[in-house]
Amino acid sequence: MSLSVVYAADTGHVLGALELTGGGAPADVGALVGTGLPLRVTARLGGTALNLPVAARRLGAAAVDDEPGAFTDPLSFGVELTTAGRPKPVLAQLAPWPVADPVTLTTSTLSVTLPAPVTRVTPVLVLVSGDTEPSVTSGQLQAGQQEVGVQVRLRTGDERGVLVLIAGLTGLLAAKVVADA
Known part of the structure; x- marks a missing residue:
């Protein structure tokens, strides 16, 4: 090894x-x-690096x-x-995501919709890049849940890096533009 x-x-x-x-x-x-660990994703709008250090x-x-x-x-x-x-x-x-873009980012919420409810307690870790440090949320989906929701405070039109890790599914690392709530 x-x-x-x-x-x-x-x-x-x-x-x-x-x-x-x-x-x-x-x-x-x-x-x-x-x-x-410094993870980065390139902003779609400005081409700058959005940092998500874990x-x-x-x-x-x-x-x-x-x-x-x-x-x-x-x-x-x-x-x-x-x-x-x-x-x-x-x-x-890990299983691939069957939907192209399961993440929605608004001024008040980051939400991730799963294709089907989970069948058991499933660990979740979400990072959203910030001006200095990322916002980090960890938790669990309970059996039967199909959506992850994280409260955020962002401005419309800003672009943020997002890292979504849900046990068993391929991790998502993407740049997202903040939409109105």
Whole structure:
């Protein structure tokens, strides 16, 4: 195993992959990412980078079996834990979104509509880029729920980076223009 991944501890989503020589991933994820993993998405309107740093305390690191797709599309893979709480060596392939754009961002709410209700309690992590730091919301969808709603305070016409991680589904990283509520 020479592949190491950094993943969202809340949901298991792989956020980055690297090939290490020597040992496996360090036990302290901060040794890999510092205070946080800097994710970025390019703004559609201005072409600038919208920053979504994920704090190191929300991350885990794992040495896993080689998976070339983890380098090109890391959000399509997840880390599953054993009953002892250790990462399994094989990455899980996450289900793709069956709808093109499930995210709506208004001045007061970010909402994500799932194609069908979840059948069990499902972890969720949402980041929305801010002027200085991103807004971070974590929680769970309860069995039978089909929508995630996060309260925000934004201005119409602004563009924000959005990271939506729902366990079991491919992660979404996109630039969204804020619409009227």
